[in-house]
C-alpha cells in the first residue's frame with residue numbers, strides 16, 4: 446500500500462502540484478494541498494513539487510508463514526435444531542480442495558445439544574469435528590459464537606475457513622476475519638486452491654459483469670462464504686469416520702454483551718432455493734395478474750414459482766422469490782423461465798439447474814445460452830398450452 450503525504454513545514458502553497466495532477470485529485474485548502482478520492486497515488490505531484498514537500502510513503506507488507514497454517518475448516522451451522530445443508534456442501538468442496546495438498550478437513554459445530562448433528566457429520570468424510578456444546582450456545586449470539594470459532598482457529602491454525610452465506614454466517618464470518626486481521630470474500634461461486642495454499646476465491650463483481658479472482662496473499666486464515674446450493678453436497682456414507690473432539694467454551698464466550706431475553710420462533714418458510722421444480726416469471730409478463738398463470742403452472746408441476754428482479758422492483762413479488770445475485774441461488778431439477786432475458790446477474794444463480802427450459806420471443810436472448818430446451822415463442826401462448834396439457838394428463 447502506498448499513500449501521499451505533505452510535509453507542512455516545507456510546503457509554500459505554490460500550487461504546482463495541483464497543476465501537475467492529471468486526475469484533479471488535489472484541492473488547495475488553506476493554501477495547502479489536500480488529496481481527494483481521485484488520487485491514484487501516481488506520484489506526479491511528488492515530481493512537480495520544487496520543495497520536496499510531497500512524499501510517497503510505501504507501507505511494507507509482512508507475509509505470514511503459510512506453512513504454519515494447514516487444513517480446511519468448515520463452520521457447520523445448526524439452525525432450528527438441524528444441520529444446515531450448506532455445511533455439507535462446504536464439506537464436499539473442502540475435501541476437494543484439501544486432497545492435493547494433503548490437508549485435513551475439519552468441521553466446527555457450536556450449539557446446545559448438538560451431539561446428534563456431530564454424529565451425523567461423521568458420515569461426510571470429515572477428519573475432525575470440534576464440538577462446542579453448551580447452554581450458552583442455545584441461541585446465536587455473534588460474539589459468543591465468534592469466540593468459540595476463534596478459539597478453535599487459534600488451536601488448529603487452518604489455512605482456509607469456509608462459512609455458509611446464511612444470515613448467521615454473514616454475521617459471523619466478517620467478525621472472525623476482523624479478529625484475525627485477514628481477508629474475507631463473500632458469496633464465492635467457485636473456489637480453487639493453488640499449490641502455495643492460496644485459495645482463489647471466485648465471485649461475480651462489478652454488477653456481475655466480470656468474475657473476480659480474489660486471493661488473500663499475505664495473511665491467514667483465508668475466509669470465504671458460499672451461498673447455499675452453489676456447491677455439491679457429497680453422498681452420505683454408511684460408515685462413520687473422523688473424530689469428534691469436545692471443546693470447552695472459552696472464557697471470552699462467557700462474557701457476552703448480548704443477552705437473550707426471549708425467543709419468538711418464526712414459522713418455517715419454504716425457500717425457492719429448496720424447490721425441486723421452479724417456474725419463473727420475468728419482465729415478459731405484462732401485468733401482475735399474469736403471474737397467476739406462472740403460479741398455476743408451478744402448482745400443476747408440484748413446484749414453486751419465482752421471479753426476476755424487475756418484478757420485485759415493481760412490487761409484484763417479494764425479494765425472497767427473486768433469483769439472482771441480489772436474490773437467491775437456485776439449483777432445481779427443472780426450471781422453466783417465462784419471459785426472462787437471462788442477464789448475467791440472473792443466469793449465474795440458476796445456470797447449474799439440472800434441466801432448464803426457456804420461453805422467450807427473442808431468439809438472441811442470453812437465457813438460451815444456458816437452456817437445455819429453447820422455446821422461441823410467446824409465453825402467453827406457450828404457458829396456457831402447457832397448463833392445458835398438464836390438466837389433460839392429470840385427468
Ligand SMILES: Cc1cc2nc3c(=O)[nH]c(=O)nc-3n(C[C@H](O)[C@H](O)[C@H](O)COP(=O)(O)OP(=O)(O)OC[C@H]3O[C@@H](n4cnc5c(N)ncnc54)[C@H](O)[C@@H]3O)c2cc1C
Pocket residue numbers: 651652653726727728729730752753754755767768769770771772773783784785786787788789790791804805806807810822823824825
Ligand atoms: C448489481 C446488479 C444486481 C442485479 N441482481 C439481479 C438479480 O438478483 N436478479 C435479476 O433477475 N436481475 C438482477 N439484476 C438485473 C439484471 O441485470 C436484469 O436487468 C434483469 O435480470 C432482467 O430481468 P428480465 O429478464 O425479467 O427482464 P428483461 O431483461 O427486460 O427481459 C424480458 C425478456 O422477456 C422477453 N419477452 C417479452 N415479451 C415476451 C413474451 N410475450 N413471451 C416470451 N418472452 C417475452 C423479452 O424478449 C426479454 O428477453 C441486477 C443488476 C445489477 C446491476
